[in-house]
Amino acid sequence: MCFPCKGHKNTTFGRMAKVKYYYDPETLSYQQIAVRKRDKFKNSMIFLTAAVLFMVLGFFILTPFLESPTEKAQKRELENLKLHYELLSKRMQETSEVLTGLQERDNYIYRTYFEANPIPDEQRKAGFGGVNRYKNLEGFDNSDMIKDVTKELDVLSKQIVVQSKSLDEIVALAKEKEIMLASLPAIKPIKNEDETRMASGFGMRMHPILKYRKMHNGMDFTAPTGTPIYASGNGKVVRANRSATFGKVVYIQHGFGYKTVYAHMSKIAVKKGQKVKRGDLIGYVGNTGRSAAPHLHYEVHKNGRPVNPIYYYYGDLTPEQFIAMQKASQEERQSFD
Structure with a gap:
């Protein structure tokens, strides 16, 4: 067994339990250090407190830098x-x-x-x-x-x-x-090649029978009796009979405020209530009613009022033909009805 050298204190022996000794110079011997239970508890509490404080501080210091x-x-x-x-x-x-x-x-x-x-x-x-x-x-x-x-x-x-x-x-x-x-009534009711001439236009005209100037609410197209007459736009026939003034006449309601009138026919080819499309045959040129010669009297009404039909021929007139027709329609010649 080894003994501590002179002057060493608080020395422990090898692998024995952690029992502490001190050297007493008066007795020239080693004396065991007796630790009281209260001191042990106190030391334990100090250690635990220090450990807890260390953990808390470490948590707050390191948490911002650590992510779970x-x-x-x-x-x-x-x-x-x-x-x-x-x-x-x-x-x-x-x-x-x-x-x-x-x-x-x-x-x-x-x-x-x-x-x-x-x-x-x-x-x-x-x-x-x-x-x-x-x-x-x-x-x-x-x-x-x-x-x-x-x-x-x-x-x-x-x-x-x-x-x-x-x-x-x-x-x-x-x-x-x-x-x-x-x-829309967008074409002429008589083909250009069938028409003899545009006899009278829209406006004040001398009536051929009554012999005084009165409003002519349409356009007159002269053509031989029996010349086909066509609907100028899609619509529904609302009248197809005979009157004292217009003779055999057809009225077509087109909708959107438009209505057309085809007068002085020799023969009517449609019936009231019949639906027609633009270009459909509706009758033939004649000289019935108050008429001076075979012709078609054609009217366009917009919202119940007659308007100049010349502005609705854009479907089959060239600019040159329109200008010529417009010029002829402005001549105040005698109407045919």
């Missing part, structure tokens, strides 16, 4: 959401620009062509009033971002709904326009 797997996953998810938000914002901006271009074409081209009133910006871009629609989105770390994108989507959705309804209206107007264009 859950926190790392949440951070990656948040970065991913921010990226998607930026992409979504960009796409909404692009969609908004496309929609703006469509709105401009809708107002200034489509609706102008079909004679419809443009949709005001106040109606297209009106916001959402009343209660707070986005209250349930408040209280989150990114509430402002979420509310902004939700508002943009709501406004964009409303504009798309308004534009969709407008396009539905344009489609309906286009269909109606197609029907209207087919219904």
Whole structure:
């Protein structure tokens, strides 16, 4: 067994239990240090307190620099959401620009062509009033971002709904326009090669029988008896009989405020209630009623009032033919009826 050298204190022996000794110079021997239980408890508490303090300080100091797997996953998810938000914002901006271009074409081209009133910006871009629609989105770390994108989507959705309804209206107007264009009295009721001449135009004319000037509400086309007469536009025959003034006469209701009259026929080829299309045969030139010679008296009425038929021959007259007819119609010659 080894003994400690002179002058050493508090020396322990090899691998024995941790029992502490001190050297007593008076007795020239080693004495065991007796530790009281109270001191042991006190030392233990000091150690535990120091350990707890160290752990707490370490937690607060190191926590900002340490991330748990859950926190790392949440951070990656948040970065991913921010990226998607930026992409979504960009796409909404692009969609908004496309929609703006469509709105401009809708107002200034489509609706102008079909004679419809443009949709005001106040109606297209009106916001959402009343209660707070986005209250349930408040209280989150990114509430402002979420509310902004939700508002943009709501406004964009409303504009798309308004534009969709407008396009539905344009489609309906286009269909109606197609029907209207087919219904307009747009051709001469007698073919150019069958017509002898345009005998009298619209305006004040000398009546051939009554021998005084009176309003002539149509145009007279001279042609041999039996020359075919055609409907100048799609419509429905509302009258096909004989009158004292017009002789055998046909009235066609075209819709959209238009009506045409074909008078002094020798023979009627349609019946009341019959639907006809532009160019259909409706009768033949004659000299019936109050007429001075075989001819067709032709009238166009718009909203119940007679108008000059010359402005409705755009379907089969060249510019040169129109100018010649216009010049002839302005000559105040005697009418044929």
